[in-house]
Amino acid sequence: MTDLPRLALLRTALLSLPVLATACGGNDKPPVKDPPQATLSVTETNVVGTKVTVQVGATGCDQLESLSIYDGDTYIKTVAYSGGGLVPVDIQRNEFKYTKGIAGYFSLRAKVVCTDKLENYSQPQPVTFFPVEEVYDAPAPGTQVVPNNFIAEGSGGTVSFIGCASDATGIPYLFRVTKTGTVITDKSVRMPFVCNNDTAITSINPVSGKRWIWTPDGGAIAFDRNLNVSGRTDYRLDLLAVGQDGDAIIYDLGMGGEQKAVYRIGHQTPTAPVTYKWRFLDLTGFAITTPVTTTDGVVLVASITNQGAPSGRARVVVTKISYGAQNGSGGGGNVGMYLMKEFASGEITPTVSPPATFSVDGTLLYMAFSLQGAATELLACKTQSDGCEGTSQFWTQPPVLPRQIVATVPFANNSRLAAIAPQHVFILDASTGTVLNKDQAPLTPEGALVVNQVQSGGGGQFPEAFFVLNSAANAPYPAPLEIVATEKAANGELFRYRLNAGSMGASVDDDGTLWLRVGTKLVRPLPLSDYRQARQ
DSSP: OOOHHHHHHHHHHHHHHHHHHHHTTSOOOOOOOOOOEEEEEESOSEEEESEEEEEEEEEOOSSEEEEEEEETTEEEEEEOOOOSSOEEEEEEGGGSOOTTOSSEEEEEEEEEEETTSOEEEOOOEEEEEEEEEEEEOOSSTTOOSSOSSEEEESOGGGOEEEEEEEOTTSOEEEEEEOSSSSOOEEEEEEOSSOOOTTOEEOOOOTTTOOEEEEETTTEEEEEOTTOOEEEEEOSOOSEEEEOTTSOEEEEEOSTTSSOSEEEEEOTTOOSOTTOOSEEEOOOOSEEOSOOEEOTTSEEEEEEEEOTTOOTTEEEEEEEEEEOOOTTOTTOSOEEEEEEEEEEEOOOSSOOOOOOEEEOTTSSEEEEEEEETTTEEEEEEEETTSSSSSGGGBSSSSOOEESSOOOEEEEETTTTEEEEEETTEEEEEETTTOOBOSGGGOOBOOSTTOEEEEEEEOOSSSOTTOEEEEEEOSSOSSOOEEEEEEESSGGGOOOEEEEOSSSOEEEEEOTTOOEEEEETTEEEEEOOHHHHHHHHO
16 A cells, blocks of 8 residues: 655655755856857948948947957957947958958958957858959949940049940930049030940040041041041941051941942041042952051951862952052052961851951961861961961961960050950960960859950050950840959969949050949059059
């Protein structure tokens, strides 16, 4: 028989044990204190500027010892913080460590430490930061400082920017804008033809002091530094070059109803839209690259044709046309022709040729011929002799590049040649054909982007600087989203910056200073030497 009173007494005794243990000091540890909390937030995750601004704060300390900002585990700076919620903190460009390149990806977080040595980190916040010298914001919502494609003119405090764009009604204008001010448009001139992504502006001619702006299948006008228009053509031109005296040499394929021809258009032709100083109608085949004028009074035009070639073959030839006197007299005559290369072609009328470009002085024609295995052989053919073999080939050993080259661009005063594939840019020594890229590694777009535009460095401290602007491959109207730069190919990549959305553009001014349009903003990057030093 169960002793019920005794069981009840046992339960009472057991239930009392914790109370007795507490009373006797068996568990005298105080409760664990909650750790402090740090907070860091960012308003922009992709920053182009002189600094990155974050909001930081901390709670949970009886007394605060420190509040600091880190990139991952790398210390950046300590914040003067007395409590009171979140406070703004600027991280200056020289406070970052660019060990992961420029523009760097940073994982920012705050660390709080209490005087009792309790500490904690905030959640990391991702930030891409491209450090620059200056940023100019658009003067009003819905506007931008410079047109999409622009030219920087002048330097220092006198720099201005020229480009074209359409107004709200769709009428195209040529603009000159300044960097700052409530009204940045210095002057505008209505254009007689459309302005689009293919519109190009030439360099200033040192003799005439003018530029040409032209749109393929649209037209061209010559204008001076004050945007006074002095020359014009309404031919639906396909190519335009500038002569030694500032006149335009244009090539019209003839699709606009006119004859296929090469024309010389005066930079002082008043208003007549189809006036020319001379016209050359006897071009063999179809022009394949921008013509070039030489100091000895000749226009060189490279064209593709099957005239004189065996069946199943095509030829690239260079035709020499006399430039003529100032008024055009004595110009427009055929003064010679040279066969550059013959190659296989199955077309009845060949219109597609290997990518080709004249050197700046016209002494060479660079051509890219596809090989098996997606490789390309580059040739530098002398334009004053036939065949592009033996002594007619400028390079002792023509380079073979492991990509399909689609364009070549001479720069750095004709001493360098950029060989461009859709996702690779090789820089060559133009005198030897040697690849100069660091470790033979080309400049490349990020991910699936492709090369859209290139910009050479011009004059200044870094004549070998080269900038590659990349865009999405299959966009209906591809606009650059990324820029990759080098100040010298042998040094490798200098910086890389990519937008999440929008577009960018680039130009260098008369001193070789780079200017960027980043979305609606105008940006002057740091001197290129500063970026190289920051990477080291």
